[in-house]
Amino acid sequence: MTRRPDLTADVSEVLLSEEQIQAKVLELGRRISDDFAGRELTLVSVLKGSLPFMADLMRSITIPVQIDLMEVSSYGGTATESSGLVRILKDLSSSIDGRHVLIVEDIIDTGLTLNYLVRYLRGKNPASLQICTLLDKPARRLVEIAIDYRGFEIPDQFVIGYGLDYGEAYRNLRFVGVLRPEVYTDPD
Amino acid sequence: MDLDADLDIRPAPGFAHASEAELARILDFYAVAWEYEPRTFPILFDRSGTVLESFSPDFYLPELDVYLELTTLKQRLVRKKNRKLRRLRELYPDVRIKLLYARDFRALLFKYGKLALADALTGADGQTTPPKVRPPGPIAGPLPVGMTLAAAAAEPGDRTTDRVARDPSHRADHGRRRARRTRSEARARAASRLATAAESGGVEASA
Numbered sequence: 001m002t003r004r005p006d007l008t009a010d011v012s013e014v015l016l017s018e019e020q021i022q023a024k025v026l027e028l029g030r031r032i033s034d035d036f037a038g039r040e041l042t043l044v045s046v047l048k049g050s051l052p053f054m055a056d057l058m059r060s061i062t063i064p065v066q067i068d069l070m071e072v073s074s075y076g077g078t079a080t081e082s083s084g085l086v087r088i089l090k091d092l093s094s095s096i097d098g099r100h101v102l103i104v105e106d107i108i109d110t111g112l113t114l115n116y117l118v119r120y121l122r123g124k125n126p127a128s129l130q131i132c133t134l135l136d137k138p139a140r141r142l143v144e145i146a147i148d149y150r151g152f153e154i155p156d157q158f159v160i161g162y163g164l165d166y167g168e169a170y171r172n173l174r175f176v177g178v179l180r181p182e183v184y185t186d187p188d
Numbered sequence: 189m190d191l192d193a194d195l196d197i198r199p200a201p202g203f204a205h206a207s208e209a210e211l212a213r214i215l216d217f218y219a220v221a222w223e224y225e226p227r228t229f230p231i232l233f234d235r236s237g238t239v240l241e242s243f244s245p246d247f248y249l250p251e252l253d254v255y256l257e258l259t260t261l262k263q264r265l266v267r268k269k270n271r272k273l274r275r276l277r278e279l280y281p282d283v284r285i286k287l288l289y290a291r292d293f294r295a296l297l298f299k300y301g302k303l304a305l306a307d308a309l310t311g312a313d314g315q316t317t318p319p320k321v322r323p324p325g326p327i328a329g330p331l332p333v334g335m336t337l338a339a340a341a342a343e344p345g346d347r348t349t350d351r352v353a354r355d356p357s358h359r360a361d362h363g364r365r366r367a368r369r370t371r372s373e374a375r376a377r378a379a380s381r382l383a384t385a386a387e388s389g390g391v392e393a394s395a
Contacts, residue, residue, distance in 0.1 A: 075217045076302050112214070112215075156295070158298075184298070
């Protein structure tokens with residue numbers, strides 16, 4: 001992407017407003033707090049897209065939690081393309097052995113990355129492993145994965161904002177919007 | 189836990205379409221086990237029970253027990269594929285299968301920043317079925333990764349045949365590839381043969 005992103009003009013519509021997102025995050029936080037009461041819970045956020053959701057969700061949870069961060073390479077990334085295999089770019093900083101783990105995702109579409117992560121984390125012997133995602137785009141699913149906490153099911157559109165990017169831009173939008181197709185089809 | 193074990197030593201099957209090779213690379217990247225066209229489903233019979241038509245989904249993901257069928261034909265051309273899929277679901281209701289249309293595949297590659305590749309692999313331009321007639325001239329340009337020489341020599345066309353309906357030479361070629369050749373060896377060999385063919389002014393079609 002060589003053109004300069006325009007955080008206003010490049011958004012064709014607001015799919016989820018800041019208020020809608022915050023209300024849903026509070027709802028999810030309440031549910032998670034109830035479900036994991038009395039248990040050792042670790043939230044594992046997957047960088048970079050889930051950072052805003054993780055930050056808001058952890059503050060809406062009313063029971064003690066630990067947090068950890070992971071980053072996984074993506075197909076097509078220049079740094080890892082030569083290997084042809086997914087890589088853990090940032091691993092957990094603490095053991096999850098015997099702890100209840102909740103993976104916090106911004107969006108689940110194909111399910112490929114999450115499928116890999118789930119298998120990877122299961123190998124670290126957590127007491128349980130569940131999944132929370134703010135956005136679910138089932139139209140793009142290749143690998144079926146059970147989602148325990150789902151914020152919104154969204155249509156098959158390219159969405160940005162609230163952590164989601166296109167070319168590393170738009171993550172700082174406070175809402176989830178639809179990117180104008182001209183932005184990613186414009187050869188300039 | 190080593191999720192990457194054995195991925196690099198899997199022989200490269202003879203994909204009928206370059207888009208299938210790309211999807212295989214994506215599955216490999218995310219350590220999703222797959223088999224290429226492992227099963228053929230009879231879907232149409234005559235009164236005596238003779239199989240008239242079959243359907244071989246492109247991929248089977250054994251750990252997930254799901255088949256994937258990839259079609260990169262333009263939407264208006266997928267009617268036959270949709271009919272086969274409906275028939276398969278009627279006859280084999282326990283079989284889980286997903287159909288990826290051209291738009292799905294394009295979205296998948298867009299997600300990974302490979303929109304240009306999506307354009308090259310979808311629609312008529314991406315068809316690589318072994319041809320019925322010899323192309324008139326040499327092939328220009330580089331050979332896409334994973335594409336076989338025979339595939340590269342093919343004329344663009346509607347890939348409406350399934351594995352069981354392909355010509356015997358293709359099947360024999362597929363069997364040879366299943367032996368021990370690694371993916372990188374296959375690519376190098378195909379590229380070398382393409383270069384040789386281009387120098388001699390033409391490419392022999394496999395059919």
